[in-house]
Amino acid sequence: MRKIITGEHPLTIGLDLGDRRSYLCAVDANGEVSSRFSVPTTQRALQRVFGGLAASRCVIEVGTHSPWVSRLLASLGHEVIVANAREVRSISHSRSKNDAADAEQLARLGRADPKLLKPIRHRSEQAQRDRARLSTRDGLVRARTALINQARSLAKALGHRLPACDGASFARRLQQEHLEELFPGLAALVECIAQLSQAIRAQDREIERLCQQRYPETALLRQVQGVGPITSLAYVLTVEDPRRFAKSRSVGPYLGLRPKQRQSGDRDPQLRISKQGDAFLRRMLVQASHYILGPFGPDTDLRRFGERLSARGGRLARKKARVAVARKLAVLLHRLWITAELYEPLRVGAREEVLTD
Secondary structure: OOOOOOOOOOOEEEEEOOOOEEEEEEEOOOOOEEEEEEEEOOHHHHHHHHOOOOOOEEEEEOOOOHHHHHHHHHHOOOEEEEEOHHHOHHHHOOOOOOHHHHHHHHHHHHHHOHHHHOOEOOOOHHHHHHHHHHHHHHHHHHHHHHHHHHHHHHHHHOOOOOOOOOHHHHHHHHHHOOOOOOOOOHHHHHHHHHHHHHHHHHHHHHHHHHHHHOOOOHHHHOOOOOOOHHHHHHHHHHHOOHHHOOOHHHHHHHOOOOEOOOOEOOEOOOOOEOOOOOHHHHHHHHHHHHHHHOOOOOOOHHHHHHHHHHOOOOOOHHHHHHHHHHHHHHHHHHHHHHHOOOOOOOHHHHHHHHHHO
């Protein structure tokens, strides 16, 4: 491994993180490549390389290893820029793509103007650990849904129809009606589904405990009907610091709930949402909007807003209304968190009624 010589000029170091090995390229203030080499993608190896360096600018691309690598390099006194993968298309679309060239490209982009990379900020280690519980529960729910769908599909192919019920009560319902032996293998599926439901309930209890003990601010968000412990905790762990946004309206674009733009001259087509940011939280917010606009949703400003959009008609009006309500919900939750105010479901509606009277 070649040793990096810092010289009198600060370095910009590009790191192309790989699962086993990472490639580094150091560029000095004059734009000349100072050194290139690879290093194992381990904490010990990276600490040995960067621990003896003067403070430098390190540019990495967001990925599986970028959270812990960015925290490690920052703790060693380096400036760390985590590049948004969507903004480094010059790497993914390069005709001579290799790890060494990618590392150099990251270094040169970081040296030119870091804002071009649209840097992202990773969660803290504690927030990432707590977020893992939400991801674990989500994986369990997806596995249970897959098994339930398989059971229903096999039953239909044999001329049977399993009773309609939600996933949490599926196994218990089949056991009560003695349907486990309806076809070979169903009993094994039911047993697995029952175990998954038990594990999901255990995760729900842990998530509720986390909300109460470590993240009491989730109670402010749960004032909105349709926002439960999972959505509120996902919101808090994703945003982490609400004051990072100067305006509450900035949360919508941050979560990818704002339509993409491709305006040129007089042409300004309507596009779908960007879907940037955290996909899990975006999905939870859309699910909350389903409840708000559903048959059990209470009369609120959010519901009235969504119903006005749905009333415009069109094949996709209802779908667009749900996304718009999810975006408005994200803004509302940020506002409740910042101000710690008591939620008024019909704040705008009451004002409009006073004006009409």
